[in-house]
Amino acid sequence: MGLEQFKNRNIGEQNYVTLDLGEVPSTNLDRFKQVVSRTFKGELFVGLWVTMREMINALFNDNMHTVQYPLEKLPISPRYRAIHDMLRLLESGHYRCIGCGLCEKICISNCISIQTRYDENQRKEVSEYSINFGRCIFCGYCAEVCPELAIVHGSRYETASEQRASFSIFEDMLTPKENLSLQQEYQGYGSVSDNADENIKKTPLAY
Amino acid sequence: METTIVENLPHVSTAGVMIKAMMIMAIISAIAGFGTFIERKVLAFMQRRLGPMHVGPYGLLQLIADGIKLFTKEDIIPQNANKLMFMVAPVITAATAFIALSAVPVFPNFTIPSWVPLLGGTFVPSIAADLNIGILFVLGMMASGLYGPLLAGMSQANKWGIIGSARTAIQFLSYEVVTGLSLLAPIMIVGSLSFVDFNNAQAGGVGDWLIWQQPVAFVLFLIAGFAETNRTPFDLLEHEAEVVSGYATEYSGMRWGMFFIGEYANMITISIIAAIVFLGGYSEGSFGWLTIIFKVGFFFFFMLWVRAAWPHVRPDQLMWLCWKVLMPIAVINILITATVLMV
Numbered sequence: 044m045g046l047e048q049f050k051n052r053n054i055g056e057q058n059y060v061t062l063d064l065g066e067v068p069s070t071n072l073d074r075f076k077q078v079v080s081r082t083f084k085g086e087l088f089v090g091l092w093v094t095m096r097e098m099i100n101a102l103f104n105d106n107m108h109t110v111q112y113p114l115e116k117l118p119i120s121p122r123y124r125a126i127h128d129m130l131r132l133l134e135s136g137h138y139r140c141i142g143c144g145l146c147e148k149i150c151i152s153n154c155i156s157i158q159t160r161y162d163e164n165q166r167k168e169v170s171e172y173s174i175n176f177g178r179c180i181f182c183g184y185c186a187e188v189c190p191e192l193a194i195v196h197g198s199r200y201e202t203a204s205e206q207r208a209s210f211s212i213f214e215d216m217l218t219p220k221e222n223l224s225l226q227q228e229y230q231g232y233g234s235v236s237d238n239a240d241e242n243i244k245k246t247p248l249a250y
Numbered sequence: 251m252e253t254t255i256v257e258n259l260p261h262v263s264t265a266g267v268m269i270k271a272m273m274i275m276a277i278i279s280a281i282a283g284f285g286t287f288i289e290r291k292v293l294a295f296m297q298r299r300l301g302p303m304h305v306g307p308y309g310l311l312q313l314i315a316d317g318i319k320l321f322t323k324e325d326i327i328p329q330n331a332n333k334l335m336f337m338v339a340p341v342i343t344a345a346t347a348f349i350a351l352s353a354v355p356v357f358p359n360f361t362i363p364s365w366v367p368l369l370g371g372t373f374v375p376s377i378a379a380d381l382n383i384g385i386l387f388v389l390g391m392m393a394s395g396l397y398g399p400l401l402a403g404m405s406q407a408n409k410w411g412i413i414g415s416a417r418t419a420i421q422f423l424s425y426e427v428v429t430g431l432s433l434l435a436p437i438m439i440v441g442s443l444s445f446v447d448f449n450n451a452q453a454g455g456v457g458d459w460l461i462w463q464q465p466v467a468f469v470l471f472l473i474a475g476f477a478e479t480n481r482t483p484f485d486l487l488e489h490e491a492e493v494v495s496g497y498a499t500e501y502s503g504m505r506w507g508m509f510f511i512g513e514y515a516n517m518i519t520i521s522i523i524a525a526i527v528f529l530g531g532y533s534e535g536s537f538g539w540l541t542i543i544f545k546v547g548f549f550f551f552f553m554l555w556v557r558a559a560w561p562h563v564r565p566d567q568l569m570w571l572c573w574k575v576l577m578p579i580a581v582i583n584i585l586i587t588a589t590v591l592m593v
Contacts, residue, residue, distance in 0.1 A: 078575070087560065094296040094559040101298040109300040 118237050119198055121230040124181045127174060128197035129217040136223055139193035142167040146185035146194055154178035155185060172213035176202070186229065195229035263372060269362075270378040274351050282514035283313045289554050296558035323503035328407055331500065335405035340505040343398030343512035350391035351515060352378040354522050355445055355532065355542075383443040385433060388523065389426075392478060392516060396422040398509070399487055403497035414496025417486045417565060424572040425477035425484075431580035432470035435587040436460050436527050449531035461528040466583045468528045470576055475520040477568070480513060482557035486565050521549035 048057060068074045100106040110117055119125075131138050142159035158171040186195045197216075218226045236242065287302070287309070294301030302309030327333055355376045362372045381387050396418060403415025437443060439460065440451045452458045461468045477484040488496035498509050525531060525545035532542035563571070 090559040091555060094555065097298055098292075098295045101295050106298060107300060108298040111300070111303065 119200065120236045121234045122232060123198065123200070124183045124186075124196040126176070126197055126199040126202060127185070127216050128195050129172075129213060130193055130195060130226060130228075131218050131220075131223055133223065133226070136220055138169070138217055139191045140169050140172070141191055141193070142169050143190065145188045145190065149184045149188045151182060151184065152178045152180050169213060174211045174216075176211050183232075187232070192229060197227075266372050266374045267378055269372065269374050271352065273374070274356060274378060275348060278348065278351060278356070278515055278518060279511060281518065282511045283317065285514045285517070285550065286316065286510070287313045288550075289557075292551065292554040293558050296555070320504050320507040325503045325505060326500070328500050330407035332405040332407075335401045336500075337505070339398050339402035339405060340501065340508035340512075341398075342401065343395055344508040344515070346391050346395035346398065347512040347515035347519065350388045350395075350519050351522075353381050353384045353387045353391075353445075354519060355449070355526070356522065377445070380446065381444070384445045385437065385443045385448075385523070385527070388519065389429060389433070392519065393422070393426050395512065395516065398512065399497040402501070402509070406497075406500040408499050410494040410499045411497055413493045414487050414499070417493070418497060420565070421477055421480075421484065421486060421568060424569060425474045428470055428474040428572060428576045428580055429478060431577065431584060432467045432474060433523075433527065434580075435467045435584050436464050438584070438587055438591060439463060445526050445531070448526050452530040453533070456530070459528065459530045464528065464583075464587070466579060468524075470580050470583070471524060471528070473571075473576060475524065476553070476556070477572075479516045479520055479553070481517070481553050483560050483562050484568055485562055486568060489562060517550060517553055518546065521546040521553075524549050 051057065066073075068077050101108075129138060129140065142157065144157050144159070147155045147157045154175040154177075156171065156173050156175075157169065159167050160170045162168045181196070183196060189195075194216075290312075291301040291309070302312040305312045305315050327336055362374065377384070379387075399418040399422075400415045403411040403413075403418065405411075436448070440448055442448070442451075448460075452460060476482070480487050486492075486496075488498055493499075498506055501509065522542070525542055529545050530541075531545075532539050
């Protein structure tokens with residue numbers, strides 16, 4: 044289909060279809076007939092049935108929309124960018140960060156601060172690492188630039204705390220050693236949600 | 251059918267009537283409070299929500315929390331208000347609603363067991379005041395309830411209140427006509443104004459219900475009942491999108507709560523009238539009163555159901571519906587009924 048008909052903006056040349064809006068009654072008798080026909084049409088009962096159907100669906104077919112939030116939580120997308128996680132190597136359990144400092148360089152709000160030093164084996168180790176979450180805009184550049192997949196975005200979106208420092212120190216973001224087997228790999232940008240299949244619907248035009 | 255069954259009953263003493271009055275006050279207030287909970291729950295379910303869930307199991311104690319809130323809230327009287335009228339108006343609404351219930355049969359007859367000290371053996375009647383003009387009295391009392399919103403709106407020195415009270419006057423006065431005319435046809439058939447006579451006339455089972463003889467009057471009475479109780483298709487008095495809260499704009503705390511209790515008591519009264527006049531009322535036997543509770547419950551649920559389903563009308567549509575549609579139909583219905591009865 045060509046685009047010509049959409050590019051033509053001259054009114055009156057397009058093939059518009061006039062909607063059938065029905066006849067507007069002109070005489071009093073026609074108005075009376077309209078009132079009577081509408082009275083006995085039963086459309087009010089259609090409205091009653093719709094609400095009753097929704098109530099039956101909600102109560103008996105498990106179609107209630109309310110999520111009782113602190114008790115129930117909806118799954119979040121794997122792309123979601125919440126508080127950062129620091130991941131560990133699965134084999135040795137050592138943290139993955141090699142102290143390259145790329146995340147500090149790329150951070151556009153200057154909220155990451157990293158300090159490194161040489162340890163006794165002349166390997167780089169992280170001596171100080173903190174993210175100022177008062178400044179962080181959760182853009183995700185740090186996770187994208189990290190060559191070791193060491194800093195990723197986790198799923199902690201409930202960020203109310205008594206102090207900002209509560210989850211901004213390296214050790215707090217690091218996966219606990221005993222939970223190493225539960226460590227989630229970051230699925231990467233563009234990954235689909237766990238419940239993506241359930242969320243597929245026809246477009247409204249189809250029904 | 252010229253008398254009620256007063257002769258057949260044990261002697262009705264003053265103590266019995268007092269007990270009955272206190273029962274109506276206590277139980278109907280509690281049911282009215284519980285009605286707000288049911289309303290929220292039903293509306294929530296129809297919108298696929300859960301409604302109140304956190305206070306008590308399934309939110310059952312929510313009405314106690316609401317009561318605490320209403321009782322402890324500051325009672326504000328606006329500076330330029332007519333203070334006496336402002337303070338009296340909610341009492342009128344609540345009082346007329348409960349006085350109307352005094353002539354309506356609520357709960358079965360019973361006798362207090364003789365082992366109860368002081369009151370043992372007292373007969374408590376089903377109707378607190380068994381008038382032989384019960385329907386007229388109830389309609390009159392509900393009509394005089396108009397003064398509550400009217401005086402409230404006029405006394406509070408608030409433009410929304412004035413508009414709300416003006417709407418009260420036109421709506422209640424207009425629909426009083428339809429209520430009276432729609433009940434006139436069943437009254438002509440039964441030949442009495444007593445609720446007990448109505449109940450006895452339909453005692454022969456579902457086939458004897460007056461709704462089969464008077465379907466038009468039943469529909470008219472339901473429509474007018476929605477208008478008289480200020481329920482949703484006709485809730486113009488306090489529709490918040492238009493007039494903030496109408497006549498109740500300046501009210502707070504328990505004075506507002508009395509309007510609320512009055513509205514719910516009126517809903518119960520209308521439901522009882524509809525159940526007795528058109529749907530056969532209560533039946534005989536030890537569990538006969540369960541049937542009327544079921545019918546009243548259905549009408550109460552129907553009011554909530556309609557609120558969830560239907561939009562409300564404009565004031566001019568309301569007046570058009572009343573005077574140009576419902577009233578002529580009611581008069582024609584009476585004429586046809588009269589003709590059939592004469593012939």
